Structures are given as C-alpha cells and as structure tokens.
Amino acid sequence: MQVEGQSKIDHIHTPPLKIQGIKTKLVNFIVSKAHWDGSGRWVEPFLGSGVVLFNINPRNALVTDSNIHIIKFYKNIQQGKISSKRVRDYLEKEGMKLMKVGESHYYEVRDRFNQDWESLDFLFLNRAGFNGLMRFNSKGKYNVPFCRKPERFSKSYITKICNQVAWISKIIPNTKTWNFRACDWKEALHNLKRGDFLYLDPPYYGRHTNYYDVWTYDDISDLSDFLHSTKSKFALSLWYENQYRKNDDVREFFSDFKIYKYEHFYHLGSTESLRNSIVESLIVNK
Ligand SMILES: C[S@@+](CC[C@H](N)C(=O)[O-])C[C@H]1O[C@@H](n2cnc3c(N)ncnc32)[C@H](O)[C@@H]1O
Known part of the structure; x- marks a missing residue:
C-alpha cells in the first residue's frame, strides 16, 4: 500500500483465528495495489481472521463483522481479558x-x-x-x-x-483508536468520515452460507450501489476465476473500476501434484 509509504510488509504474521477465505497470501498484493495515505480510519466491515488489519496495523480503525464471536475474541484481547x-x-x-x-x-x-x-x-x-x-x-x-x-x-x-x-496483544491499541463492533456491513458503512479508507472482503454468496454469512445477490448489488456512490477510497477483494468458472459479479457490477489480479495456488490434500490455482481480484476506485 501506499499506506504511509509502505509498499511491502516483510514478514506477514498469521492471527490466532482461522477462517475460510483468509487472505494471508494476499496481504502484500493488497498493500501494493491499494492507495491510502494512512490518515482517517481503516474501515473493514468483513474482518474475518483479521489478518489484513493486523498486518497493516493502521493508526485508527473501525472493524466489524456480523460474527459476534470473532469480534468478542479480539475485544477480549484489547481489554486485556485474554493474554x-x-x-x-x-x-x-x-x-x-x-x-x-x-x-x-x-x-x-x-x-x-x-x-x-x-x-x-x-x-x-x-x-x-x-x-x-x-x-x-x-x-x-x-x-x-x-x-x-x-x-x-x-x-x-x-x-x-x-x-x-x-x-x-502487543499491537492492538485502545478502544478509542480501534473500534471493534459486531454488526451487518451496511451498519458499519453508515457513518463514514472524510479520509476513511475501506477494505472489503465479503463472503461468496451461494457458498458457505451459514448463520453469520448472510450474503445474497441483493447484498452484492447493494454493495455495488454503495461503492459507486461513496466518496471514500476503497479496495474490494473478490475471487475472479478458477479453472472451472469466472465470477460473473466482477463483470456485472465492478467492471468500471480498476481491477488488479493475482493468481495463487492451493493444495488439495497433501500431495504436491494435486494443486489448483485461483485468480483473486482487488477492485479499487482511485
Ligand atoms: C471472506 S471472510 C473475510 C476474511 C478476512 N478478510 C480474512 O482474511 O480473514 C468474510 C467475513 O464476512 C463476515 N460476514 C458475512 N456476512 C456478513 C454481513 N452480512 N455483514 C457483515 N459481515 C459479514 C463473515 O462472518 C466473515 O468473517
């Protein structure tokens, strides 16, 4: 990122919580393509494991997720209840x-x-x-x-x-500078301020749906409307394609923004030869 002059983080740390779609391998891709000067807040409404937030380590942040257990876990660390x-x-x-x-x-x-x-x-x-x-x-x-x-x-x-x-525990600041909240993404984006930067990594609709992943075609459509009208800078992570299909949402909703692509491989089981590739995209507005 051009987050305060950083363009690469030398050592990517992994957080204690794991989640499907964790972006550990993509942190430096995000850092290199998103443009933010570090003023304002880092606003991340789909926090998940927190790997992007914690590695970027912004001065001010509003981080939310619909999953109350994730938010509670990190709040407990912030308040010193978990060491x-x-x-x-x-x-x-x-x-x-x-x-x-x-x-x-x-x-x-x-x-x-x-x-x-x-x-x-x-x-x-x-x-x-x-x-x-x-x-x-x-x-x-x-x-x-x-x-x-x-x-x-x-x-x-x-x-x-x-x-x-x-x-x-070492990097997490007090509640005044990093605000953790359990809420729906729409609520999180309600009170954006000038200078806030948005990083969004929504779940995939139609897959992995469960109690905390309430994510439908209407959500991605509403998110697109929101991103087309916001004055804030943003970076949106969406998978782009795999060997079987393309993600139509990228073309349907976001083709007028700048789209960066990044291919990475994952292993199926423990065998080296069984590996598949996936192309991820990062969609940015400025
Ligand atoms: C793809 S994961 C984010 C992964 C994260 N970037 C990481 O690297 O670990 C999506 C997250 O969005 C949350 N989520 C799902 N539906 C949501 C909604 N309607 N509003 C807010 N968060 C939601 C899920 O609980 C999940 O943590």
Missing part, C-alpha cells in the same frame, strides 16, 4: 483432556461454547476443528466436526498459538 499466558494455561489444560479423553472432549467443549459463548472455547474449537473451518448452522450453533487428532495441542502448537495472541 498469551491465559491462552497457554487454558490450552494446556484442555489439550491434555483432549489427549486423554479423545474426541468426546471436543464435543463437550463445543456444547459448552454453544451455550456460554466463551472466547477461549471458541479458539479451542477453531484450532481443533476439521480443516481450520469456522462454521455455524442456521441456528447459530458452531457445527464443525473434530479434526480427529486428539494429540492436536502439542507443546509447539500451543506455543505457536500463544505467540499469535502475544503479537495481537
């Missing part, structure tokens, strides 16, 4: 139980989380669930199955997660 030490104590205890008892302990934590909404249980499920998925059913209950590795929380895995939490 790397607390995460270590918790994961050592729960990881040990998981190893002794096996998968029924995962499901016990899942039931507990679906009742109490505790952030540490959310972290545990996110890091012990199948394929790093974050998924809720239509009633808002976390429903990812166990990854089938009772020995999941090894010493080094716990240390890795604790370091990720310690990194967030």
